[in-house]
Amino acid sequence: MKIYGYLADQGLRAVFLLGAAYFLLLSLSNIAWLRLSSRRPRITRGRMVSVLVPARNEEKNLRACLDSLLDQSYSRYEIIVMDDQSTDATWQIADEYARQFSAKVRAVKGEELCEGWFGKTHAMQQLSRYARGEYLLFTDADTVHGPQSVAWAVTNMEAHRVDCVSGYVFQEINTIGERFIVPATYIMSAMVLPLWLITALPAPGLSFAVGQMILFRRSAFEAIGGYERVRGTISDDLAIARELKKSGFREVFLDIRRHVRCRMYDGYRASFSGVAKNIYDLARHRSVFFAAAVTLLVTFVVLPLVLLPIQILTGNPSAAGTLLCVGTFLLAWALVLYDRGLSWWTPFLYPVLFIHLLSMAWWGLGRAVTGHGVQWKGRTLR
Numbered sequence: 001m002k003i004y005g006y007l008a009d010q011g012l013r014a015v016f017l018l019g020a021a022y023f024l025l026l027s028l029s030n031i032a033w034l035r036l037s038s039r040r041p042r043i044t045r046g047r048m049v050s051v052l053v054p055a056r057n058e059e060k061n062l063r064a065c066l067d068s069l070l071d072q073s074y075s076r077y078e079i080i081v082m083d084d085q086s087t088d089a090t091w092q093i094a095d096e097y098a099r100q101f102s103a104k105v106r107a108v109k110g111e112e113l114c115e116g117w118f119g120k121t122h123a124m125q126q127l128s129r130y131a132r133g134e135y136l137l138f139t140d141a142d143t144v145h146g147p148q149s150v151a152w153a154v155t156n157m158e159a160h161r162v163d164c165v166s167g168y169v170f171q172e173i174n175t176i177g178e179r180f181i182v183p184a185t186y187i188m189s190a191m192v193l194p195l196w197l198i199t200a201l202p203a204p205g206l207s208f209a210v211g212q213m214i215l216f217r218r219s220a221f222e223a224i225g226g227y228e229r230v231r232g233t234i235s236d237d238l239a240i241a242r243e244l245k246k247s248g249f250r251e252v253f254l255d256i257r258r259h260v261r262c263r264m265y266d267g268y269r270a271s272f273s274g275v276a277k278n279i280y281d282l283a284r285h286r287s288v289f290f291a292a293a294v295t296l297l298v299t300f301v302v303l304p305l306v307l308l309p310i311q312i313l314t315g316n317p318s319a320a321g322t323l324l325c326v327g328t329f330l331l332a333w334a335l336v337l338y339d340r341g342l343s344w345w346t347p348f349l350y351p352v353l354f355i356h357l358l359s360m361a362w363w364g365l366g367r368a369v370t371g372h373g374v375q376w377k378g379r380t381l382r
Contacts (some may be wrong), residue, residue, distance in 0.1 A: 013321040019300035020328035027332040030189045031339045034255040035198040039159040040150035049077040054123035056084040058141035062093045075148040080130050084110040084123040108129030121227040136216045149259040153215040163220035163249040166209035168256035177268025180352050190336045199252045204245040208253050211237035212262050221251045234281035246250045280364035300352045
């Protein structure tokens with residue numbers, strides 16, 4: 001029995017070490033890709049770009065977003081902002097900018113939400129119908145752009161010869177509660193997806209996009225019917241990227257943090273709800289992937305953290321190996337967050353972050369199974 005226990009212990013340690021080594025190599029390869037693949041914004045004139053901004057209850061953020069978009073080095077672009085049935089002063093702000101900068105900005109009111117659509121996909125589909133550009137650049141109303149963000153997007157579209165460009169913007173994190181949750185947005189590149197394979201291979205499963213800024217070649221966008229295909233999806237950015245690849249179009253995922261910044265969520269509660277709604281969407285539509293992700297999280301992140309203090313207190317000789325696993329994963333996670341510009345001490349919060357992830361996963365699964373849906377910006381997403 002001792003032999004069997006010893007072999008099981010050694011096997012578990014080997015699994016932990018292999019997992020931690022994989023995460024470290026994946027993180028290093030993704031960091032290298034993000035640092036080396038982006039082209040400098042050299043194209044400042046060319047095809048028309050329609051910058052499309054869906055806005056629902058964004059009175060706190062909209063002015064800063066529009067001010068930054070009005071100050072662009074790219075010469076041929078328009079800004080269309082849509083008030084998506086807001087209950088605050090969003091429309092008044094959008095209309096004010098449209099009147100003051102009528103040569104560049106248009107403000108439109110969104111239609112009533114149609115059955116089968118979620119609010120953001122509905123707004124973005126409407127926006128695309130107003131656009132005149134050959135390029136469609138969707139960006140969230142809580143983003144702030146540097147003066148070369150549009151030129152950067154066009155330059156990289158042409159340099160990489162793709163039909164869709166997206167990437168990581170700089171995430172502003174202002175409270176400790178946000179630090180417990182928001183870094184989870186980097187889980188995909190830290191634990192799951194080699195970003196450089198998105199362009200290299202045509203497989204739809206190797207797709208990723210972040211809707212804070214995403215540029216489409218209009219011909220590709222219209223060829224798949226735009227957001228019609230993903231109208232009932234919360235994670236619309238990831239879903240439309242997958243649909244593009246299914247139809248044979250090419251994508252690239254890059255580093256945008258020098259050109260766009262965003263504070264996604266204002267405080268702990270908003271952060272929890274925001275990330276949880278995306279997990280809920282995963283539980284609804286991709287249950288197998290959801291189960292695999294939770295298993296991966298428990299096996300390679302949570303279980304070693306639980307075992308380590310037990311092994312140390314009981315004098316188990318495997319404690320050194322488990323500590324090596326935990327240290328290797330912490331190193332991988334620290335490198336990812338450092339590369340994204342987060343504070344040096346943020347990676348050390350990772351036990352709390354991953355515990356939050358598990359709780360949000362089970363919460364999302366519960367909402368999906370019971371059919372209760374989730375609340376977001378005054379709407380029930382079900």
